[in-house]
Amino acid sequence: MKAPIYLDYNGTTPHDPEVIAAMRPFFETGFGNPSSSHWYGIAPRRAVETARAGVASALHCDPSEILFTSGGTESNNHAIKSVARLKKAQGNHIITSEIEHPAVLDVCRFLETDGYRVTYLPVDETGIVRVADVAAALCPETILISIMHANNETGSIQPVAEIGALAMAKSNGIIMHTDAAQSVGKIPTDVRDLNVHLLTVAGHKVYAPKGIGALYIKKPLKLEPFCHGAGQESGRRAGTENVLEIVGLGKACEIAGRDLAKNMTHMEFLRNRLHDKLAAEIEPVRLNGHPTRRLPNTVNLSFYGREANRILEEIGLDVAASAGAACHSDTVEISHVLTAMKVPNDWARGTIRFSVGKMTTTAEIDRAAEVVAAAVNQSGGRQLKSLPPLRT
């Protein structure tokens, strides 16, 4: 059986063959512990530092500002929890948005149980946080702003640089964090332009394996380690280094920086082609997210009165994409992002996110458009009345 056309690159990415090739030696004689003083420690130790430089090259920072973690979720947990702890004496107020990934939202909710106060900012109808809302939310107790770089569902790019500038302008040292899990390799991620102290990288969104990530920590900021123990990562993150996947992440980031312009053009062309074809075949279609300030690979579409999961089931053997609403046995739950954007329910429940990647081909897009259009148009007769109730 042929695998379906993969249009879920925001969910996770395949491994880049160059990434696999870079990792291979560390399965064999390169298995050593980087902390070992003997021969076996040398190659892995060097490889970890080469990888650190690779990640730094994609972010335009110093390699010493890169900390390896077990993934985007750990990076977000570490950034937010450690800043909260560090700044406890200064204040207890955190600003974030309603459209963050659960790895930010759930950390904030946890901190609310621990004496912190969190402002969850709304977004406009294109899924973008208003800078003025951030400015209005700032108060003397504000210690941290965490606003994602690009949203995983809609691809809408947030005004991180402007928000970061607000944080940097405050004399009491508000820390600015951005979850860039979705943006690395898709749009420029130069930390010098973004005005951030902390930035999250997730390996498996950038053609490296799952289970590895990084956190950019702007010098001279120092955070309490998230994992305590031995002195790995210059005492910033204990635990024997995940050499295999660190090597993979380093290579993936190096490629992400090197091929950024080429991949942006490629993905935007295919993404628009898909959007155009579906808009031509299906009536009506709604684009969720900003028309232009958006990741070049993402198109989040609502099909009025349809149910996303039925469409995805229908196309499942041919096309893999993800729904904007999750089915729970007999109810449907609209995603928190679409809810924050106030997408009307009869649109929201028929929402599918298509996300292309550097490996996507024109032939795949053309075939996918055909299959999706046929499925959506077929499901037309079943719309509205036969849909399961919304979860309230």
Added chain:
Amino acid sequence: MKAPIYLDYNGTTPHDPEVIAAMRPFFETGFGNPSSSHWYGIAPRRAVETARAGVASALHCDPSEILFTSGGTESNNHAIKSVARLKKAQGNHIITSEIEHPAVLDVCRFLETDGYRVTYLPVDETGIVRVADVAAALCPETILISIMHANNETGSIQPVAEIGALAMAKSNGIIMHTDAAQSVGKIPTDVRDLNVHLLTVAGHKVYAPKGIGALYIKKPLKLEPFCHGAGQESGRRAGTENVLEIVGLGKACEIAGRDLAKNMTHMEFLRNRLHDKLAAEIEPVRLNGHPTRRLPNTVNLSFYGREANRILEEIGLDVAASAGAACHSDTVEISHVLTAMKVPNDWARGTIRFSVGKMTTTAEIDRAAEVVAAAVNQSGGRQLKSLPPLRT
């Protein structure tokens, strides 16, 4: 150049070829996100559950009691910090030992800055915690005991079952944790016999990659997640699953259980052969650790008046092992384990840990014994007076 003979299996292990083979499909079409509802999610989701059963098989527990983590250090951090938080209302006292791994000791030191009180128990001269000391340390505020299963430096096996029984006997629910990073695959690790609520597994000590581990959590104990975010691992550990390395760990644990008796015999034979040969060639030699209650693969030897790092440098092209004392530019620091065992300094600074593995051969042991004996005997003339000062 031929790689040196590897006698540092307690530091890290090579990858088992069966482990690599099991991981391979997940580099290719198995790259999907286990959380995806579409085709690409199916194989990785199943693989994670197969791996969970693999880990459970080595510990003789239910697969649902296994949580995947980013390694032994995270498992220890999660276990200790989460229990401390969970039991805060009940008490603030933790019992551990002086010979734990830094991933336990440093977590305990961190908790001391957060209002917890920690008792660090001494050990006897064989490097074993006395059960009576644990009993004497228990008080109404005790919430957690964390004692390692086997020590990484000496291999001495701790009376975990007896200590666990003390914890279980208390009506106020003291939690028993053991760091079994060094014991899985080397001695039986049946949680039903060990009387523990929590047990740490580290992938890279059992022929799986670095960057993956597990925590056994005895039902019905529930801990606050260490990483907050999406609902992976049944809401117990957020973050997209490290599918590649989870698969590797599952296979490695399955093998560890399957081949335990065979590997124990093999390793003990080689370990004793090395010990016997060195004892025959070098005078005097001191064994650190318990003569029999010890991991079958570990022999920690002190060479009187010698300096371990000089010996390791001397043999470095032929044999890789690790020192019991770390050199810091111009001073020598004795390991905390040897210090706890009160090994006299002139012995301690000449300490080398040899740890064999299932891949070690008789020819390697014979050659290694020759090389080590020659180096130690050569360095005889340089002993004592010319050694650098001890760090105090």
